[in-house]
Amino acid sequence: MSDLKALIEAVIKGDIKSATVETQKALDSGNNAQDILDKGLLVAMDEVGAMFSSGQLFVPQMLRSAKTMQECIKVLEPFFQEGGAISKGKVIIGTVKGDLHDIGKNLVSMMMEGSGFRMFDLGVDVSPERFVQKTQEIEPDIVAMSALLSTTMPSMRQTIEALEQAGIREKVKVMIGGAPVTEKYAREIQADCYAPDAGSAVTKAKGLLDIL
């Protein structure tokens, strides 16, 4: 067993090359994959998240750390035990019907992935029917919807209604966000939560699933 300090530092720096080398080293010296993930990569990402929140890191640096973690997970993947907990929860995410904007949605998706969620990105212009179908298929913990245009916001309500009609609304938490979306609107359409930006989307998603 070796300590994972060098790995944690490499992930925080976003140094993909060193981080993957350190991951391999950690495996070679007898650490199991789950420990490397839990006590190395996720510890690093928590630190990255904290540094970002306190203004010490910029978004591209945080995303590079997330990318670094993903590359390390690729090294670990063959070594995970059956049913190994590599995920904090499953999330399907998409920009709602009629809306083709995806920068914000992609950012949320990447940041949530970086904090350990397993993301299923449905892309843009996602109809209520498609959200329902994918919810039935993937059985996610969270359904996340994004809209940039005021005129496409009603599709968020329609998606929640469609989840109700399909009898699966109670099985998932619904998160919404996007420039014209407000806390008040989230309450009106009975979404479980509204996140004003990508950073808070991560925090709020953890809150929804009672993850610290």
Add this chain to the structure above:
Amino acid sequence: MKPLKIPTFQPRLKVLNREQALAIHAAALEIIEKIGFKMEHRDAREMLTAAGCSVVSSDWLKMPAYLVEDALTSAPGQIVLYDQRGNKTIPLINGNPFYGTGSDATFTLDVETGQRRRVVLKDVANFARLVDGLENIAFVMSMGNPEDVPVEDIYIHVFAEMVRNTNKPIVFIADSGRDIARIYKIACRVAGGEEELRNKPFLLNYSEAISPLRFPLNVMDKLIFCAQKGVPICLPSGSNAGGGAPVTLAGALALGIAENLVGLVVHQLAGKGSPFLFGPNVSVLDMKSTVVSYGCPEWSLTQAALADMRDEIYGLPIWAYAGASDAKVMDAQAGADAMFSIISSMLSRCNLIHDVGFLEYGSTSSLEMVVMANELIAMSRFFTEGIPVNEETLALEAIERVAVGEPGSIFLMDDHTFEHFMQAQFLPALLDRSRYDSWQEAGSTDLYQRCNAEAKRILAEHQVEAKTDEVLMGIERIVQGG
């Protein structure tokens, strides 16, 4: 023979040399020729392929550069907007700058309480009436998406509300080909008919492509509608550095211009010679908050670059922004942000300049910000006029009178001062230069408080020349779905 008049140099900001402008243009052409773009509108695709574009796969096309050259030749180099009574008020020719408000904000700062709250239709009316009463704000936009009208008809309602509350030109938003047709009907009702509106357009549509390189169906519907009806339009994409576009400004400009050129080509194919206002919005995505900044120096720099490219290459009037801020309240940051973009957009000769009065990176509107900007625009205008140099302004006779004339002579008493001071000096209305004691006696107000009082005064006192009952009833029928 009289000596020749000395021409007045009017300060002009340039930020690109010719080589830079040509290199960015070349990059834009390379983007549409080699990378291509996603065109989701079938009719637009058919027009483009018939004109010479090649299909890469289903809705992904590539465009040869000569189509751009054709479109730049046929698009008019000047666009003139009229007010709603048919007066020519916005000649977008050469480097003429005109300022106006913005659209689609979710919140507004309540003029009574100062609190940020959701926008309602009454706010749209208030902003329109305020602008109607402000000398230096030339056009109106809705400033907000109200929560008290049905969202599917939101742009019809705000357009009608603007028409009821101002006679200035309107830059409007529409969702698709459906609502733009009804908005157009309202506009025809105001102008007195289709032909009258085409001759003296008082409106311009603002639509957006999506960076990078995506042209949605509903957006192309609006573009083609405007091209066919001769309604002026601009089609900036949000090619913001680090967001929809590369983080470096040259690449973001090239991408935004490429998108604008594709839009221009579709537009000119659908309506040759119809007016198209050029230019993308190239701000930055803030690297901490990921908001698109409305107070950054980058946006001022890229639109100054675009003005240079207009002069070097495109010859079309351009779309721009100014007088907005990322600050959440109208504080010192709001003043600094607003002035930076107002003076630089004027010095670089941007043309139709929107977003005046926004706080919170365009999410909150403020009547007080619009009032403040009105004065900052006047201040900038004074600076941009330059220093007239002639016999009258050199004032040697006045100098002589005071210096060697009767004892006790002062310039303040001289006729030359009386005759010239109104033009020779900028006379502020809201910016405070009073002596400390009088400032204190007048309530020790800051600029925000004075702008608030002025906004309230204008809303209470300014009379907007009303449309006839017949026109208003006609508009109401269209709003209600007739």
